[in-house]
Amino acid sequence: MPRMTMIEAIRSAMDVAMERDPRVVVFGEDAGYFGGVFRCTQGLQKKYGKHRCFDAPISESGIIGTAIGMAAYGLRPCVEIQFADYMFPGYDQLTQEAARIRYRSAGDFTVPMVARMPTGGGIFGGQTHSQSPETLFAHIPGLKTVIPSNPYDAKGLLIAAIEDDDPVIFLEPKRLYNGPFDGHHDRPVTPWKSHELGEVPAGHFTEPLGRAAIRREGRDVTILAYGTMVFVALAAAEETGVDAEVIDLRTLVPLDLETIEESVKKTGRCVVVHEAPKTCGFGAELLALVSERCFYHLEAPATRVAGYDTPYPHAHEWHYFPGPKRVGSALKAVMENV
Amino acid sequence: MPRMTMIEAIRSAMDVAMERDPRVVVFGEDAGYFGGVFRCTQGLQKKYGKHRCFDAPISESGIIGTAIGMAAYGLRPCVEIQFADYMFPGYDQLTQEAARIRYRSAGDFTVPMVARMPTGGGIFGGQTHSQSPETLFAHIPGLKTVIPSNPYDAKGLLIAAIEDDDPVIFLEPKRLYNGPFDGHHDRPVTPWKSHELGEVPAGHFTEPLGRAAIRREGRDVTILAYGTMVFVALAAAEETGVDAEVIDLRTLVPLDLETIEESVKKTGRCVVVHEAPKTCGFGAELLALVSERCFYHLEAPATRVAGYDTPYPHAHEWHYFPGPKRVGSALKAVMENV
Amino acid sequence: MKDAPDQPHVAPTLFVPEPQCRPGDKPDFTGLVFPRAGDARRPPIDARAEDIHDLAYSLIRVLDDHGKAVGPWAGSLSDEEALAGLRDMLKTRAYDARMLLAQRQGKTSFYMLSLGEEAIACAFSKALRPGDMNFPTYRQQGLLISSGYPILDMMNQCYSNAKDPVKGRQLPVMYSSKAHGFFTISGNLATQFVQAVGWAMASAIAGDSKIAAGWIGDGSTAENDFHSALVFASTYKAPVILNIVNNQWAISTFEGVARGRAPTFAARGIGFGIPSLRVDGNDYFAVNAAARWAADRARAGHGPTLIEFVTYRGGAHSTSDDPSAYRPKEEFAEWPLGDPIERLKAYLIARKLWSEERHVQARAEIETEMVQLQKEAEKNGTLHLGPNPSPKTMFEDVYKEMPPHLVRQRQEAGV
Amino acid sequence: MKDAPDQPHVAPTLFVPEPQCRPGDKPDFTGLVFPRAGDARRPPIDARAEDIHDLAYSLIRVLDDHGKAVGPWAGSLSDEEALAGLRDMLKTRAYDARMLLAQRQGKTSFYMLSLGEEAIACAFSKALRPGDMNFPTYRQQGLLISSGYPILDMMNQCYSNAKDPVKGRQLPVMYSSKAHGFFTISGNLATQFVQAVGWAMASAIAGDSKIAAGWIGDGSTAENDFHSALVFASTYKAPVILNIVNNQWAISTFEGVARGRAPTFAARGIGFGIPSLRVDGNDYFAVNAAARWAADRARAGHGPTLIEFVTYRGGAHSTSDDPSAYRPKEEFAEWPLGDPIERLKAYLIARKLWSEERHVQARAEIETEMVQLQKEAEKNGTLHLGPNPSPKTMFEDVYKEMPPHLVRQRQEAGV
Ligand SMILES: Cc1ncc(C[n+]2csc(CCOP(=O)(O)OP(=O)(O)O)c2C)c(N)n1
Ligand SMILES: Cc1ncc(C[n+]2csc(CCOP(=O)(O)OP(=O)(O)O)c2C)c(N)n1
């Protein structure tokens, strides 16, 4: 099987989808001729023509708004928002329009579209190239929210998202584009080429939305993570020697609650890790669910390791980032609580 | 002391603030000559002149964006967004700009402004006049989020918000404008005139941001609520006979965690009620905090009664609304769990 | 509505525009100078935007004060079409009146009239073909009525009853009909304008000859998505008609607050290189002729057209509004562009195709039809008394397949 | 950059604009026809917008090919001012070069040049007075340098070091200085444009004579907040200058994608009744004269002015970008409006105020000064080696007072 970086896998997903279905169109800022600032759409314009892959004006509301119109017409737009931080001008169109058109028209109109956007920190991007806004999507009925952590999933989930009949937010953890970053910013990153999840089928395949993956089986504590934090969680488990079960959620809405519940009931402990600010982050929902559904199995309070409730700072990136040390402390703390 | 409806109290707050401080300006869609679709700004243009209270073009981004500029200049804009559902076009300016200007400039520039907006359902407003987006603000570092439940608080908190040096989101539960609605939509509503919280000082006073109020003391279970749900919670407590302590949060950020913790540790049980969709609603944060901090005191899982994860429907308003019956069932359930 | 004469700007004051008249004032439209019917030129459909800037400041009018259709924009309609147009407008007005009454009687929560603006939607729809798509606001019910959408279904929607096509989920008047080229209405202003452009781009991408029409009110042009619509339409030459309905008011706010210092809304298109027309919106002929011109342009691959239709909002903004608080009651009656129904009627009478008697008769027939339909609709239910769609439908259509968390919530709700 | 000749629009295709040249092509600016220096007329500052539409399609130029300042817009600068302008531009360019190098050496994360665009910010700032406020983008470092902001502080900011005025919180180049009339830069494009209008409205409300200047790039005019800025500026006659820097590129996207079918960006102002100028951005004199005209207008209560400055982005978009992937390398050298430094230099030499020798010497002096400052800045720290501001500052300034949850989080962080 070919080895791909996450960028290549994402590109391959769009390529496969465009090849199979003429209704699939791709556009975004710098996404046409140049192929996107992260090069995810490179080569697609050349292969499929300017009318199926093109540069958009710098207008996120226009990108989402026209994509909605295209989807209502019958196309399947897969648009790129240059950074998740820049989806905010299009947030009205995403949450008040795309999310509700099937509902408000009782299925008369539908919006099969994907909005891809790089998310998360770790590249010294400062407060406007580092945010993790997943909770702002997960709260909105009608949207699905997907966040892969590796090339294999990225391709399989993106094809599934494009083929899905509902609007899907596809968050790409930019710190994982080139390798499974575990939070040790002072060490070289393994490239995807030497990681088994870098093995990606060349052709069509899908990973279903709504299913988590267990990245590491363990008996002592369940770590719920997604995106970049999956590898941070794995590193923390190795480094602390805590026998943690690491669950990669992959899709936040719909959520694979079954897998979560089963694991937490087994381990009796739970740590949630995310990069977004703590207050009202997706971890709040996970803790609420765990406390509602696994209360009688819990041996210690479930806890969160998250970004602080401050903007994402530039110089203090590694203080802000919930790295393996912070996750490790949480693991140890949750094991001490009896 | 004069008796006021919530609308009168809000109007009086702006009046007092404008009278005392020439830097306070008020504008919004229909907020000038006409005085706002809910009449909250009625009379202010006449009293303070067109340059201090005026109609804005229908552009929420423009309203928030210009308010930011005004605040940076040194004024204290208090703007009206006609419905919270319509703040979304201004969400970028609120969350990416207003919220972060003090931080990103290290205090060189600040944004003392208030964005008032009617929130919540109960008036057959359908999906675009009923939403409760508080979690979308509470998640954003740099914003304060306030939601009063009665005329007295509305006035005291609004003056405090206008005098605050940071941007404040001021959510007005529109179903409470005229009286303490308890969710029994088939019964007449008590007007504020006959409710003690309708007694509001005519002049200047403030209620501090960040402090909850205990609306009913109780021993069995803590109900955390805010806005419209405060009266629903009180009704549910009365009707079920469960001796619930009802806490009116009043400010979501900063949150009065102390009062919450103390109460939950005392009662050992907790039910959170809100109207916003459940997933990633503010209730998730409250449950997470309760489970993190009161775990060893909990005798039953803390639970949520919330809006469903669907758009707010028109005809099924009273099925969607978390009324006293649903809250009552949750109270009974949490009391049964031992 | 014209601005009051420029306030001399003396510091310290912010300039705040004000309408000419407020309650208590005598309506005064002397500031509004409208060209005569027939005066505006009619360029070829492949005219370059830069060669027709004048049309953004002029006013395309066909029906003159004597019931004649005059000038280069006349002639787009046969006698049968004109007669059908009158009937469409009468129906729209009668429908509105019935539903307003129904709301007043507590049979539903809300209603919005298109009183005085009927010509715009009714005449525009005749320039479209099956498969074309409107992205309307809440004031284009005339599009549905004039294109034969069942009024019974409209009533069912307004009542949120058991047969409501959108299952009680939307406020009254928020119709949706793909089959009738009517995109599901949103409560969020202006969002549909750029969606229309996207739909038109899709048609071009697909190699289709279908076109889209976006609709927006004067006040809503201030919204940001007005801009994104013009940007994308201009850049990609989308086959779309971008309609601004300038009915002088946005709830209590006069049109000058959105328009600012530009003399017209049509002028907004100039800076985008989009051909822009300003049209008498109370003139069924002018509306239809401009719409056809723009539709032909779009279909021939010449790209978008922006049209400002000038009219007057005859009624309250909605049933939640009372305009007597902010504008003189008599303005509507004195509106210089008249009543669209009266003007088309005068034309038909002048051509001996119609008479006062037939008019009275037609109105009575339509009224009877409406009452009949209303009875039928009320058999299907009304908002508060029901029957309404089953509450379990509340959980449907959020997604194509109901995800587990919604299944759970539906079960908890016991429906 | 001009559009390639209109593609005949044959269904089925979407029209997608393309630049004239791509890598491998010979640069070709034949499509760009610029008026000669001195040709554009200079209306009085109280000119009505509708009487000067032509200036939105023209190009105000003062410095001609022979180093002469000609025409009605000449004469706004004394010899001393022109000499100071040259120095400001040289400093800006030298500063940029040093910081680019510093980034390449890994001393910071990121940098953005203003190469080729120096005249715009440097000459504009001279039309402002203390207390006026710019709302800049990341490419107006010239505003700070030309108004005497300490370059050392700029370097400290770029290094996120212990003396960074914004405490390491922002990307390099995201300066803030209220004292120097420079609003804190945002990473989110276009948001500042409407904030500038709000600031100007506040000045008018307060009865103040201060004015604001908003800045935006060609590509960013497509953002929705460009619209809200124009709407509010027009409606309230805000004392603001709205500057569009058209440097032909928005990262890899040529300006035609934002501009669409309009011939210029300045034309966008016409539909709002805002006087709009198009100005040679590489002409220090023209920039200054246009800025003064607009500033005088604003101060006299005549309201906003929109200005498009035409220039060319000489460098990469940022240090994260490699333009050789999307445009011919030689374009900058062949840009028909030349290099702003060379043009002002030629003027000064023609007037015998300057010479090649003094130019070489000035550059050397400035270079030495920059190296000196850089050494000093590096003593305060660099991004990765530190020292940086204490991590505890991360929790400060989120709010005026640190709320309890942040106090807790800071304690947990152990800082
Ligand atoms: C984003 C948004 N902001 C505000 C509103 C509230 N609102 C509903 S209709 C309206 C006035 C619209 O006026 P106009 O565009 O002129 O249309 P008209 O009602 O005159 O047809 C306003 C402010 C809304 N629905 N959506
Ligand atoms: C809202 C938003 N969308 C996208 C971006 C990413 N971005 C940063 S700069 C840029 C190009 C801007 O081009 P232009 O406005 O022409 O300014 P220039 O860089 O040429 O000075 C883009 C797309 C952003 N910063 N903010």
Ligand SMILES: [Mg+2]
């Ligand atoms: Mg209107």
Ligand SMILES: [Mg+2]
């Ligand atoms: Mg540019």
